[in-house]
Amino acid sequence: MPRREITSFSNPTIKALRSLRDKKHRQRERRFLAEGLRLLTDARESGRVPEVLVMASKRDRHPLIDALERAVEAAGGDVIETTPDILSKITGKDNPQAVAGAFAEWDTSLGTIERETAPIWLVAQALRDPGNLGTMLRTGDAVGAGGLILIDDCADPFGVEAVRASMGAIFTQKLVRARWEDFLPWLRGGSGQLVAASLREAVPYRGAPYEAPCFVMVGNESQGLPAEYEAACDLRVTMPMRGRADSLNAAVAAAVLAYEVLASLEG
Amino acid sequence: MPRREITSFSNPTIKALRSLRDKKHRQRERRFLAEGLRLLTDARESGRVPEVLVMASKRDRHPLIDALERAVEAAGGDVIETTPDILSKITGKDNPQAVAGAFAEWDTSLGTIERETAPIWLVAQALRDPGNLGTMLRTGDAVGAGGLILIDDCADPFGVEAVRASMGAIFTQKLVRARWEDFLPWLRGGSGQLVAASLREAVPYRGAPYEAPCFVMVGNESQGLPAEYEAACDLRVTMPMRGRADSLNAAVAAAVLAYEVLASLEG
Numbered sequence: 001m002p003r004r005e006i007t008s009f010s011n012p013t014i015k016a017l018r019s020l021r022d023k024k025h026r027q028r029e030r031r032f033l034a035e036g037l038r039l040l041t042d043a044r045e046s047g048r049v050p051e052v053l054v055m056a057s058k059r060d061r062h063p064l065i066d067a068l069e070r071a072v073e074a075a076g077g078d079v080i081e082t083t084p085d086i087l088s089k090i091t092g093k094d095n096p097q098a099v100a101g102a103f104a105e106w107d108t109s110l111g112t113i114e115r116e117t118a119p120i121w122l123v124a125q126a127l128r129d130p131g132n133l134g135t136m137l138r139t140g141d142a143v144g145a146g147g148l149i150l151i152d153d154c155a156d157p158f159g160v161e162a163v164r165a166s167m168g169a170i171f172t173q174k175l176v177r178a179r180w181e182d183f184l185p186w187l188r189g190g191s192g193q194l195v196a197a198s199l200r201e202a203v204p205y206r207g208a209p210y211e212a213p214c215f216v217m218v219g220n221e222s223q224g225l226p227a228e229y230e231a232a233c234d235l236r237v238t239m240p241m242r243g244r245a246d247s248l249n250a251a252v253a254a255a256v257l258a259y260e261v262l263a264s265l266e267g
Numbered sequence: 268m269p270r271r272e273i274t275s276f277s278n279p280t281i282k283a284l285r286s287l288r289d290k291k292h293r294q295r296e297r298r299f300l301a302e303g304l305r306l307l308t309d310a311r312e313s314g315r316v317p318e319v320l321v322m323a324s325k326r327d328r329h330p331l332i333d334a335l336e337r338a339v340e341a342a343g344g345d346v347i348e349t350t351p352d353i354l355s356k357i358t359g360k361d362n363p364q365a366v367a368g369a370f371a372e373w374d375t376s377l378g379t380i381e382r383e384t385a386p387i388w389l390v391a392q393a394l395r396d397p398g399n400l401g402t403m404l405r406t407g408d409a410v411g412a413g414g415l416i417l418i419d420d421c422a423d424p425f426g427v428e429a430v431r432a433s434m435g436a437i438f439t440q441k442l443v444r445a446r447w448e449d450f451l452p453w454l455r456g457g458s459g460q461l462v463a464a465s466l467r468e469a470v471p472y473r474g475a476p477y478e479a480p481c482f483v484m485v486g487n488e489s490q491g492l493p494a495e496y497e498a499a500c501d502l503r504v505t506m507p508m509r510g511r512a513d514s515l516n517a518a519v520a521a522a523v524l525a526y527e528v529l530a531s532l533e534g
Contacts, residue, residue: 239409249402252522259523
């Protein structure tokens, strides 16, 4: 489909894009919106091309925008030029960036990952805060993890808040959604050390015997990990808690632990 | 003032409490709301007593609620019993906890802290996300920091989101708000190593020569620290970035660095 210009708010394509900001509609459609040249370029370079690319009609030329446009056209997608007003309506921002894209969700089954391709994998169980989820993806990218495995009922990884917090890592990290009863047999079907950030009987996180591929698991924000999940882990580690509180923010705990694992594996 | 029961939504005290959920009103009043027995007990044990304590009329007796009530009465505060419906209206939650309190903000000037009382202090510059701010308070508690120093224009530390993310550390950590041009002379007027989490010329964060009291500073979520602020630091450190992104979430960076400082100072 060739590039086309749309200047009407009531155009069905524009309405469909806008509706992706509604959570329920987004989840029903299994599509999501991402914005910004850098993000969309990260996506393209990770093999994720939007079904619909929307650009401001008046914009500076940029080789990365040209590359995006070519990629979308090559994949049979839709390239739309529109007004700043309509772009604002789509993204919900007063100052939208010059490009946005609507992506189809992709396969997030366990079979999509190869554990040996990365030394670290992050695992989150019943993580409810989309900001924490996106932050874990971002941290995973930073520590060279392969991806994030979401166990049981977690926040929506393709929702606006998680995508934003991931700072592009939604495209560059592998993402898996699985039930515990499927994850554990899959894990035990190959190599892999499962490490729990734990408040229970545990060894100090610093200097613990980590092994690659290391699966670093944190639990729900208020409940932590179920006792039986922890019991199934190869290692339970704990961070010092010097104050009155007994736990860290889940994304913080994952990051402190993942950086320790990285240092240990590389040391 | 003795304990009293209020059952009317239009009661002026109830209306005043509800209005604290409005950001502008809250900031004008310089008061904020916190909810839950554990949080209010942390507050009380840290010397922070609410001006107004609101409790569900029908509740289980609890020695910690009694202790709160005595503390509020001793401080000349107001103890109110009310209905679950009104408590919901005040807290904005469908299932409010049995107690909530309205606190007056306290003095957050540099003069309120004694740097020698803690090995670590967290510092945030132009931090805009209240969740990050609250998470830094929570992390500060965990690493045994003395408190959080907010430089330049940061998110509202007494806003609902920051208070919630702090998980009680708003009461147990010292909190300071200062301009850079006031903070730096204050810092240099005593002992203290200023360490920047930096993306520029920096040494690896792991094994860097940290010294107590260590002031661990992170910058704005999108801009990082201004170059001249970094130049004024005693040490610039950087975390490994193995992926495509060049930075961590600000609260995550602070936590990874603070835990490294803790291990270094205690090692």
